Amino acid sequence: xxxxxxxxILTALRILARNRMRAGLTMLGxxxxxxxxxxxxxxxxxxxxxxxxxxxxxxTNVIVIFPGVTSxxxxxxxxxxxxxxxxxxxxxxxKRIPLLADTGWAKRDVMQIIYGNRxxxxxxxxxxxxxxxxxxxxxxSGGPFTQTDLESAARVALIGQTIVGNLFEPGEEPVGAxxxxxxxxxxxxxxxxPKGQSAQGADQDDVIFIPxxxxxxxxFGTSFIGSVGAMFGSTDQVEDLPMAAEQIRExxxxxxxxxxEQEDDFTIRTQVDIGKVQEGTSxxxxxxxxxxxxxxxxxxxxGIMNILLVSVTERTREIGVRMAVGAKRRHIxxxxxxxxxxxxxxxxxxxxxxxxxxxxxxxxxxGWPTIISGNVILLAFFFSLVVGLFFGLYPANKAxxxxxxxxxxxx
Amino acid sequence: MAALIECxxxxxxxxxxxxxxxxxxxxxxxxxxxxxxxxxxxSGSGKSTLMNILGCxxxxxxxxxxxxxxxxxxxxxxxxxxxxxxxxxxxxxSFNLIPRTSALENAQLPLFYRGLPxxxxxxxxxxxxxxxxxxxxxxxxxxxxxxxQQQRVAIARAxxxxxxxxxxxxxxxxxxxxxxxxxxxxxxxxxxxxGITIILVTHxxxxxxxxxxxxxxxxGQVLSDRVTKARPTAIPVGV
Numbered sequence: 266x267x268x269x270x271x272x273x274i275l276t277a278l279r280i281l282a283r284n285r286m287r288a289g290l291t292m293l294g295x296x297x298x299x300x301x302x303x304x305x306x307x308x309x310x311x312x313x314x315x316x317x318x319x320x321x322x323x324x325t326n327v328i329v330i331f332p333g334v335t336s337x338x339x340x341x342x343x344x345x346x347x348x349x350x351x352x353x354x355x356x357x358x359x360k361r362i363p364l365l366a367d368t369g370w371a372k373r374d375v376m377q378i379i380y381g382n383r384x385x386x387x388x389x390x391x392x393x394x395x396x397x398x399x400x401x402x403x404x405x406s407g408g409p410f411t412q413t414d415l416e417s418a419a420r421v422a423l424i425g426q427t428i429v430g431n432l433f434e435p436g437e438e439p440v441g442a443x444x445x446x447x448x449x450x451x452x453x454x455x456x457x458x459p460k461g462q463s464a465q466g467a468d469q470d471d472v473i474f475i476p477x478x479x480x481x482x483x484x485f486g487t488s489f490i491g492s493v494g495a496m497f498g499s500t501d502q503v504e505d506l507p508m509a510a511e512q513i514r515e516x517x518x519x520x521x522x523x524x525x526e527q528e529d530d531f532t533i534r535t536q537v538d539i540g541k542v543q544e545g546t547s548x549x550x551x552x553x554x555x556x557x558x559x560x561x562x563x564x565x566x567x568g569i570m571n572i573l574l575v576s577v578t579e580r581t582r583e584i585g586v587r588m589a590v591g592a593k594r595r596h597i598x599x600x601x602x603x604x605x606x607x608x609x610x611x612x613x614x615x616x617x618x619x620x621x622x623x624x625x626x627x628x629x630x631x632g633w634p635t636i637i638s639g640n641v642i643l644l645a646f647f648f649s650l651v652v653g654l655f656f657g658l659y660p661a662n663k664a665x666x667x668x669x670x671x672x673x674x675x676x
Numbered sequence: 677m678a679a680l681i682e683c684x685x686x687x688x689x690x691x692x693x694x695x696x697x698x699x700x701x702x703x704x705x706x707x708x709x710x711x712x713x714x715x716x717x718x719s720g721s722g723k724s725t726l727m728n729i730l731g732c733x734x735x736x737x738x739x740x741x742x743x744x745x746x747x748x749x750x751x752x753x754x755x756x757x758x759x760x761x762x763x764x765x766x767x768x769x770s771f772n773l774i775p776r777t778s779a780l781e782n783a784q785l786p787l788f789y790r791g792l793p794x795x796x797x798x799x800x801x802x803x804x805x806x807x808x809x810x811x812x813x814x815x816x817x818x819x820x821x822x823x824x825q826q827q828r829v830a831i832a833r834a835x836x837x838x839x840x841x842x843x844x845x846x847x848x849x850x851x852x853x854x855x856x857x858x859x860x861x862x863x864x865x866x867x868x869x870x871g872i873t874i875i876l877v878t879h880x881x882x883x884x885x886x887x888x889x890x891x892x893x894x895x896g897q898v899l900s901d902r903v904t905k906a907r908p909t910a911i912p913v914g915v
Contacts, residue, residue, distance in 0.1 A: 268794045283776065586772045589733065590786040590833065591761020593754040669733050673772065 269596070270603070277604040280576075281611065288608060291572040294565025295612030295652060296619060298558050299645045303620025305554040306641045308627055309547060311634035316543045322460040322469060323536055324400040326366075326503050328510055330496040330517070333530035348492035349530045352477070354520060355393070355496045361516050364509040365498045369396035370477065372494035374485050378473060380432040380444040387428055389446055389473050391480020397423075399499045402474075407440040407455030410476055418478040422451040426459045427471035449483050451475060506535040562648060566656035569608050573601060573660035584664050585672025597665040605657025606650060613649025617642055678745050680840060680873050681707040681730060686739035688725050688896075699725040701896035702739070709840070712867040712874045714887035722896035723877055724845070730875060731764055731843045732756045744840055761789055765834025765842045769849040771826045773818040773833075779805060780814040783832040790837070804832035808862055824855030831862060835872075842866070844876045848883050860886045 281288040332350045352370055359368040371392040378385050397409050402423075410421045424432075424439060433439050439453045460469040481490060500509050510533045521530055577584070584597060621642075624635040688700040699722045707713055717723040728734035729741055732748050733756075741748045744763060748756065760766075765786075773782045783801035792800075802814055808828040818826055827847060834842055844863065848856035864886050866872045878884050888905040891898060 268797070269788060269791055272788060272794070279776075582772065583774050586774060587785065587789075588757065589731070589760060589766050589772075591757050591789045591837075593757045593789070595754075596789055670728050673733075673768070 270599070273600050273603045274607060276600070277607040280604065281607060287572065288611075291568050292565070292608055292612030292615065294561055294568045295609050295649050296565075296616040298561035298565050299613050299616025299649055300619035300623060301561060302554070302558040302645050302648075303617055303637070303641055304623035304627065305558070306551070307620070307624035307635040307637045308633055309551050309554065310636040310638060310641075311628075312550075313544070313547045314636055315634050316547065317540070319462060320536060320540045320543065322401070322463065323539070324497075324499065325536075326500045326506055327399060327536045328365075328498040328500070328506060328513065329534045330498070330513060331532045331534075332492075332494075333528075333532065348489045349521060350493050350496050350517075351491045352393075352493060353491065354517060355493065357520065358496070358498065358513055358516055362498075362509060362512045364500055364505045364512060366501050367395045367399055367499055369393045369399045369497040370493040370495070371396050371497070372477065372480060372485065372492075374480075376447050376484065378428065378432065378444055378446050379448075380442060383432050385428060385431040387431075387471050387473055389475060389480065389484060391477040391485065392474050393477050396497055397474070399497045402460075403458040404455045405458050406438065407453070409455060410474075415476045415478055418482055419476055420449060420451045420479060420483070421454045421476065422446070423455040423457055423474040424453055425457045425470040425472035427468055428473055429456055446473070446475070447484050503537065506537050510535050562652050565609070565612065566652040569605055569653060570656040570660060572608075573605055573657060574663065576604070577601065577660050577664045581667065581672050581675040584667055585669050585675065588667070588669035589673060594665040597667075598661040601661035601664050602654065602657045605661070606653035609649045609653030609656075610646075613646055616649070617645055620645070678742075679706045680709045680711075680744060681705065681875075682740070682742040683729075684740040686726075686729065686736045686741055688722070688729065688734070689737045699896055700729070700736070703893075703897055705891070705898060705901075707873065707875065709873055710867070710871045711889055712864070712876070712887045713889045713891060714876045714878055714884035715891050715893060716878060716884055717893035717899075721893045723893045725896075726893060727843060727845055727875070727877055730841075731766060732759045757789075761786055761837065763840050765831075765837065765839040767827065767830050767834050767842065767844040767847045769846040771818070771823070771830045771850070773826055773829055775818060778815045778817055779810060779821065779829045779832075782818070782829050783836050785833055786837045800836055801832070804836040805829070807835060807866075808832045822855070823851050824858055827851060827855070827859050828862065831859070831866075835866070840873060842872055842874045844874060846877055846879065848878070848880065856883065 330350060332348065350370075355368045355370045359365055369392065371390050373388050373390045375386055376389045378387055378389075394409060394412055394415060407423075409423065410419065413419075414421055422444060424444070429439050432444065433442070439456050442453045443450050444453060445451070457470070457472070457474075463469050475484065498509065498513065500506055513533055514529065517531055518529065523530065587597065621637055624637055627633050628635045683703055683705040686700050686703045687698070690697040690699060703722070703726065715723050715726065725734070729736055732743065735741075735749055735751075735756075739749075743759065746759065748759065751759065774785070780798065780801050783804050784797045787797040787800055805811065805814055808831050810825065810828055810832065813821065813825065818829070821829065842863075847859055847863070851859060860883060863874055863876070867874050876884070876887055884890055885904070889901070889903050892900045
């Protein structure tokens with residue numbers, strides 16, 4: 266049997282080589298289908314990985330709690346406009362929920378920052394020191410401020426890369442410099458490592474951190490002392506996030522004395538929730554690509570079937586001869602199936618090469634990250650095999666059912 | 677000793693629309709091992725139908741056909757294919773070589789379906805080509821060969837399995853006189869020296885003259901059946 270299969274494959278290849286133009290056109294559908302799958306999935310995977318990396322810049326296992334919205338005579342303010350979350354909420358959460366590794370808080374406002382003869386309008390964040398660890402901020406020079414700085418409302422600042430770029434000369438060391446925020450002088454004690462864009466597309470490096478107490482008392486001029494813009498918590502395990510979020514909700518509801526029928530006056534988002542929204546988008550995209558790819562594989566398959574039907578007709582006499590010298594039905598079926606599969610496999614291989622080239626070219630030209638996974642290549646290979654098998658069956662059976670006498674007489 | 681071919685009251689009835697065509701009408705025939713039979717008859721006489729049945733390409737509607745003791749009438753298509761592969765070699769009027777395939781590969785074809793190892797297929801096919809005088813032409817394509825040479829490839833293809841029966845359907849119909857003579861001499865030699873049973877269909881009297889027995893078919897029945905020459909190889913009586 267193996268000699269038979271081997272020779273049949275060789276014969277099929279020879280037939281394809283002889284009708285290169287025809288074989289090429291026949292395979293085109295498969296080539297395009299497979300190439301589309303590979304290129305698209307590679308781009309999709311690259312985009313997904315980029316989004317995941319962005320989400321990871323949030324920190325590790327982060328829960329974000331925003332205050333609710335204000336409501337005056339039924340007119341609602343923007344999210345976070347209410348002053349319902351406080352520092353004591355955050356401290357109490359940490360005390361009462363063992364799942365939380367840490368809690369932090371922050372409040373932000375955009376203000377003018379001045380250094381020498383330059384100025385920049387950037388978001389000033391008054392934060393608890395724990396915020397830095399929760400959000401995984403690291404430093405390129407200098408270091409974080411401490412609990413003592415917070416308690417003493419020290420005038421120290423940590424600045425992000427965008428701020429550095431806008432206020433300092435290239436090569437100038439910001440640590441040790443004195444910048445002024447709303448005319449209050451601050452010592453720069455740390456430069457933050459870059460994080461790039463957030464999952465929402467915001468520049469995360471356009472940021473200044475100062476101790477929460479300093480911000481409250483010396484910069485923002487807050488009317489409600491102790492109210493925060495957002496609270497942050499983190500857990501040790503990703504799996505604990507939903508449970509921790511639920512417990513935070515219960516604690517906050519009881520602390521805020523919210524009745525059973527009333528809505529929360531805060532919003533809780535975990536890193537997993539945020540990730541899901543992004544993954545949902547990329548999954549929709551992936552499904553669409555698969556739909557396009559299946560259509561083109563289907564069309565490719567029909568192309569193969571069509572050309573094989575032509576081939577069966579053209580080679581009726583040959584089939585008759587083969588039958589006369591003792592080819593059984595399965596021999597004829599195998600011959601045409603192998604031809605179909607050779608077509609679809611060669612098409613699939615070309616498609617894989619083209620797809621990889623397409624993905625690489627996308628990275629090269631558009632600068633999109635692409636990830637070529639071995640699984641997709643295997644899948645594409647497998648699919649082209651199945652397409653050949655499926656669409657080869659009908660012509661193969663048609664050939665095998667020929668009457669040898671009529672086939673021999675066919676002109 | 678059972679005869680190689682035994683036809684008993686063989687009928688073949690086709691239906692073409694509403695019309696019933698009786699191609700063979702109760703034909704009976706016995707052919708012994710080692711005979712060289714020429715079957716003659718006008719077109720429409722049923723000789724092609726008979727050849728198809730003898731070659732196990734077709735089956736009788738009624739009656740019995742036994743080849744080498746095997747009842748061929750009740751076999752399934754794949755079993756018939758097996759018999760054709762093991763017992764029968766075909767030579768056609770139009771050669772029926774597979775185009776764009778070398779002489780060697782054409783001669784190899786029946787062995788291909790026997791599932792022999794490739795080396796053995798090649799060796800046997802080359803030997804068969806040698807027997808018909810085509811040494812050195814193994815790798816020629818049909819288009820590179822003359823008609824006579826193509827028919828010799830076809831004979832090699834028929835011989836390669838060492839069949840008990842060689843069916844030649846107007847093997848010289850498409851050949852010039854000289855090539856015809858060459859082909860007939862090859863067939864005669866195969867019959868005389870190797871004892872291969874040959875059944876030959878022909879219109880031409882001088883081609884039929886190579887045979888040792890002449891059967892004329894008319895209207896689906898045997899019209900005449902006569903021995904024209906002494907049997908080349910003496911078959912011992914009573915074996």
